[in-house]
Structures are given as C-alpha cells and as structure tokens.
Amino acid sequence: MGAQDNQFHHDVIVVGSGAAGLTTALALADKLKVLVLAKGSLTGGSTSWAQGGIAAVLDSGDTFENHIRDTMVAGGGLNRQETVESVIERAPHAIEKLVQLGVPFNTDGSEGKGALHLTREGGHSHRRIVHVADATGWAVQSALLSAAEANPNITLVPDRAAIDLITGKHEERYSGSGRVWGVYALNQKTGRVDSYTARATVLATGGAGRCYVFSTAPRGATGDGIAMAWRAGARVSNMEMMQFHPTCLYNLEVKNFLITEAVRGEGGHLKLPPGTVGEGERFMPRFDERAELAPRDIVARAMDHEIKRLGLDYVHLDISHKPPEFVREHFPMINEKLLGLGIDMTKEPIPVVPAQHYTCGGVMIDLKGRTDLPGLYAAGECTESGLHGANRLASNSLLECFVFGEAAAADILENWDNFKEPPAVRQWDSSRVSDSDEEVVIKQNWTEIRRFMWNYVGIVRTTKRLERAQHRIRLLEEEVAEYYRHFRVSTDLIELRNLLQTADLIVRSALNRHESRGLHYTLDHPETMSEAQDTILVPR
Ligand code: FAD
Ligand code: SIN
Numbered sequence: 001m002g003a004q005d006n007q008f009h010h011d012v013i014v015v016g017s018g019a020a021g022l023t024t025a026l027a028l029a030d031k032l033k034v035l036v037l038a039k040g041s042l043t044g045g046s047t048s049w050a051q052g053g054i055a056a057v058l059d060s061g062d063t064f065e066n067h068i069r070d071t072m073v074a075g076g077g078l079n080r081q082e083t084v085e086s087v088i089e090r091a092p093h094a095i096e097k098l099v100q101l102g103v104p105f106n107t108d109g110s111e112g113k114g115a116l117h118l119t120r121e122g123g124h125s126h127r128r129i130v131h132v133a134d135a136t137g138w139a140v141q142s143a144l145l146s147a148a149e150a151n152p153n154i155t156l157v158p159d160r161a162a163i164d165l166i167t168g169k170h171e172e173r174y175s176g177s178g179r180v181w182g183v184y185a186l187n188q189k190t191g192r193v194d195s196y197t198a199r200a201t202v203l204a205t206g207g208a209g210r211c212y213v214f215s216t217a218p219r220g221a222t223g224d225g226i227a228m229a230w231r232a233g234a235r236v237s238n239m240e241m242m243q244f245h246p247t248c249l250y251n252l253e254v255k256n257f258l259i260t261e262a263v264r265g266e267g268g269h270l271k272l273p274p275g276t277v278g279e280g281e282r283f284m285p286r287f288d289e290r291a292e293l294a295p296r297d298i299v300a301r302a303m304d305h306e307i308k309r310l311g312l313d314y315v316h317l318d319i320s321h322k323p324p325e326f327v328r329e330h331f332p333m334i335n336e337k338l339l340g341l342g343i344d345m346t347k348e349p350i351p352v353v354p355a356q357h358y359t360c361g362g363v364m365i366d367l368k369g370r371t372d373l374p375g376l377y378a379a380g381e382c383t384e385s386g387l388h389g390a391n392r393l394a395s396n397s398l399l400e401c402f403v404f405g406e407a408a409a410a411d412i413l414e415n416w417d418n419f420k421e422p423p424a425v426r427q428w429d430s431s432r433v434s435d436s437d438e439e440v441v442i443k444q445n446w447t448e449i450r451r452f453m454w455n456y457v458g459i460v461r462t463t464k465r466l467e468r469a470q471h472r473i474r475l476l477e478e479e480v481a482e483y484y485r486h487f488r489v490s491t492d493l494i495e496l497r498n499l500l501q502t503a504d505l506i507v508r509s510a511l512n513r514h515e516s517r518g519l520h521y522t523l524d525h526p527e528t529m530s531e532a533q534d535t536i537l538v539p540r
Contacts, residue, residue: 390518
C-alpha cells in the first residue's frame with residue numbers, strides 16, 4: 001500500500017446510488033455487507049430527475065402482451081423478446097415493492113380508493129404509467145435512500161468517483177477478460193485514490209448523456225461505468241442508440257430542463273411558433289398518425305425536421321387549452337419552474353427543443369445482470385439488457401433498474417459460496433504524476449467533444465459526419481491519454497476520459513450500422529434491414 005493509499009473491503013460493492021444501485025443494495029443487504037459509492041451526492045443521478053413515471057400493466061383493460069408489443073414496436077424490433085417479457089411481467093411486483101417502501105403514487109379517486117392513477121406517454125397503447133405528479137424520480141430516490149440509510153448492512157459513501165475496475169487475469173469467460181475484484185475510486189474531498197475490494201461488484205452508474213451539449217441528464221452522466229467495463233474487457237452493445245427527448249425547455253439560461261412526455265400524454269400539442277410559415281399549425285399529424293404520441297424517435301425527428309426546414313430556434317408545446325386547474329394538478333413542479341421563468345403554461349405555450357435524454361446501449365448483460373467479466377454485474381442505464389432495442393419506450397427505464405437490480409442481487413446471493421475472497425491487489429500508483437498546470441485543456445476538450453457529438457452524431461446522421469467525429473476523437477485520444485499519464489486524477493479528468501471513450505463507442509457503433517432503425521437514422525442508409533441485429537463491440 002502506497003503512503004497515500006488505502007484499501008477497504010466489503011462483501012459487495014455497488015457503484016451508483018440511483019434506482020438500480022439502491023435496489024441492488026437493498027436486495028443484498030439481508031445477507032451481505034454492501035458498500036454503495038456515489039460520485040458527488042447520493043441523489044445526483046438521473047433517478048432523482050425522472051418526471052413522467054414507471055410503466056406497468058395495472059389496468060384491467062390492459063395486458064402484458066400489449067406492453068410487450070408497445071416496447072418492441074418502439075424498439076424497432078431490436079429488443080430481445082425474452083428480456084422484454086421478463087421485465088414487463090415483473091413490473092406490477094416492482095410497483096408493489098415501491099408502494100411498500102412508501103412511494104406516494106398518485107391515486108385516482110374515480111377508480112376507487114387505492115387505485116393508482118395511470119398517465120399516458122408516447123408509444124403506449126394504454127394508460128399504464130404510475131407517477132407521483134410530475135416528480136416521480138425524486139419520490140422514488142427518497143424512498144430507496146431512506147430504506148438504505150436505515151439498513152445497518154448498507155454503507156453509503158458519497159463523493160467517490162470510481163476510476164477503473166480492479167481486475168485479475170484468470171477465470172476467463174470471454175477472450176481476455178479477467179475477474180473483477182472491486183474499483184479504484186477518487187475521494188473527491190481529499191484527492192486520494194483508494195482501493196475498494198469485494199467478492200462481487202455491481203455497476204449502476206447511469207448513462208452517458210453528457211457526451212452531448214444539450215441533454216436532459218445530470219452533469220455526472222458521463223458514461224463512467226460503460227467506459228470502465230469496456231477498458232476491463234467487457235463487451236458493449238447498441239451504443240449508437242442514443243435517445244433524444246422531444247421536449248426539453250428552450251431557455252437561454254436553463255439548458256436541460258425536461259418537460260415530461262406526460263404533457264403530451266394528457267393532451268398537449270406540438271405547434272409551429274408565431275412568425276413562421278404555417279404559424280400555430282399542429283404539425284405532428286403530418287408525420288405520424290399517432291401524432292404527439294408517436295414514439296420519441298419519430299417525434300424528435302419530426303421536430304428536428306421542422307426546426308431545420310423553417311430555421312427555428314424551437315417549436316411550441318401547448319396544453320393551455322386544458323383547464324388551468326387540471327394543468328396545475330398534473331404538472332405542479334413544471335408549472336412552478338416555468339412560472340419562475342416567466343412562462344404560464346396554463347395560458348401560453350412552452351418553447352421546446354429535442355435534447356439527448358437516454359442511453360439505450362451499454363454494457364452487455366444477461367437476464368441475471370451478469371456482464372462478460374466474472375465477478376462484475378451491471379444494472380440500469382449503464383447496461384444493454386435487450387429491453388429497449390433501438391429506442392426505449394417511455395417510462396420503461398426505471399422499471400429496468402428495479403428488475404435488474406433485483407436480478408443481479410439474486411444471482412450474487414445464489415452463487416455467493418462460489419465467489420472467492422479477493423487476492424492482494426495492486427495499489428493505485430500516483431508516484432509519477434504531478435498536479436495539473438493546465439486545467440483549461442480538460443475544459444476545452446470536454447466542450448469540443450460535446451459540440452461535435454451534437455453536430456455530427458445527433459438525431460440525423462451521415463457517414464461523413466460520423467467520420468468527422470471519429471477523426472476528432474482520434475486526435476483527442478492522444479491528448480487526453482498524455483494528460484492522464486502525467487497529471488493527478490481529478491473528477492473532471494476521470495469524466496473527460498470516460499466521455500471520450502464513450503463517444504468513441506457511440507461513433508464506432510453508428511458507423512457499423514448500415515441501416516436506419518429506431519434512434520439511429522442516417523441519410524446514407526435510410527432503409528431498415530429485414531433482420532434486426534445488435535451492434536456488439538468486443539474489446540481487444
Ligand atoms: P442514475 O440514477 O443516473 O444513477 C447513477 C449513479 O451512479 C449516481 O449515484 C452517480 O453518482 C453514480 N456514478 C456515476 N459515475 C460514477 C463513478 N465514476 N463513481 C461512482 N459513482 C458514479 N425513466 C423512466 O422510466 N421514467 C421517467 O419518468 C423518466 N424521466 C426522466 C427524466 C429525466 C430528466 C431524465 C434525465 C431521465 C429520465 N428517465 C426516466 C430515465 C431514468 O431516470 C434513468 O434511466 C434511471 O433513473 C437511471 O437510473 P440508474 O440507477 O441506472 O442511474
Ligand atoms: C418523461 O417524463 O417524459 C420522461 C419519461 C422517460 O424518460 O421515460
């Protein structure tokens with residue numbers, strides 16, 4: 001152990017304290033000691049920001065078959081049927097557990113006491129989204145966190161940025177993959193790098209939305225888990241399937257505030273703003289018979305088309321034709337936020353633009369949450385489980401966190417006796433690095449990546465644009481690697497390295513797909529192939 005290093009040992013390490021991480025930890029903690037690490041605060045992931053809700057078949061007129069079909073249609077047939085069935089059939093149980101944890105889902109008086117109110121979102125053929133007004137994520141995060149805090153077998157440690165997985169080189173499952181024994185993580189308060197070892201490690205680090213300059217995701221969504229797993233030898237898949245949410249608030253100061261899809265679900269219309277040809281036109285019916293309730297890829301592409309065709313900054317989302325009380329009751333958080341910005345959504349339309357929202361691709365996992373690497377599990381947005389395919393159906397992702405968090409925990413518990421104690425691990429060596437003298441390099445590269453990803457790897461792609469992005473990634477790789485070799489790690493540097501790694505995986509995957517399907521739309525291959533195939537990248 002180096003003079004500045006420390007090693008901590010637990011039964012299981014969970015990296016990430018969102019819906020996936022805390023669900024896993026809670027399911028393990030009856031039997032095992034679990035350490036949960038979080039970058040920054042324990043509530044800093046996307047889970048806290050979720051608005052619309054959680055999809056589950058709870059209405060007597062709805063069926064699992066309907067939900068499965070809607071998921072596969074939205075996913076462009078790229079979904080793995082077995083995964084879709086498994087997740088959707090477990091959804092009512094997941095909601096029941098959340099109710100037991102105290103999540104105060106809205107109920108519907110007209111359906112009798114206790115019946116949960118179900119809202120609707122794009123791509124869903126039925127009302128099936130349970131929600132806590134328009135701030136579902138915060139309620140879920142708070143309930144899970146309270147339960148974890150109350151559990152003596154769970155240790156919650158914020159302000160730790162995992163840097164890399166600790167790996168051995170034996171027990172190979174796929175070529176070159178070593179067993180995982182934990183993580184190296186930066187103490188963001190002291191600057192020290194510690195080793196955290198365990199018999200099993202679970203990645204629950206969320207998505208990579210911040211690869212893009214406009215994203216609804218929180219600042220820490222830099223693809224850390226995906227990049228760490230890839231560097232350690234795990235395969236990733238379908239990284240080209242980046243979801244853009246149609247309705248992010250357009251505001252020069254507030255850049256990433258989501259306006260939930262439930263606004264369209266409850267009757268909101270997308271219109272061309274005043275001062276344009278066709279002003280006030282409700283344009284979605286021109287693009288799809290489901291209009292504003294078509295799946296997200298279709299709505300976002302239609303908006304992008306109209307914005308580019310007419311040279312607009314934004315389009316309008318209008319729900320002011322509904323009674324003011326209805327709007328205030330359904331969307332209290334959004335209404336309050338907008339009022340603070342001088343927009344009264346009960347009386348006037350909201351300016352909106354599409355923005356990156358969800359990472360459909362990620363670390364490949366099986367139905368038990370196992371990655372390619374022995375000892376390494378993953379759950380939630382950092383994974384590609386087969387649920388979302390080429391485009392995630394709205395409100396299916398929190399659900400995925402609950403189902404795979406439990407699945408990973410169940411497999412760890414079942415196989416616990418076969419997991420060995422970690423060997424002595426190599427400590428983090430910071431003897432040859434110094435403090436950075438040029439933080440500006442990090443800022444410059446970060447900005448550059450996010451801009452070219454937006455411009456070249458966005459809603460509509462071409463091979464030429466993707467190649468331009470790849471060329472820039474190659475130039476930056478050299479620069480970031482050199483910086484990483486010479487300077488002490490910081491959160492910004494860890495994130496920049498992961499952002500670049502993830503951008504590379506997205507661009508490579510996009511270049512590998514010679515068709516348009518779901519979220520991947522390229523002008524050079526507008527057709528969809530008859531057979532749906534995953535884009536699987538295998539580390540060297
Ligand atoms: P997160 O909740 O993002 O948590 C990631 C965790 O990993 C955090 O604790 C973070 O600190 C930690 N972490 C990351 N990197 C590191 C590192 N290097 N070291 C240590 N810790 C790390 N989905 C729905 O189903 N319904 C919705 O209504 C909905 N609304 C949404 C609204 C918004 C604005 C956004 C952005 C997303 C929404 N989603 C919704 C998507 C959904 O919120 C996410 O997919 C889901 O919450 C992801 O949960 P997670 O546990 O995988 O990751
Ligand atoms: C939203 O509320 O529109 C987000 C729902 C989701 O991303 O699933």
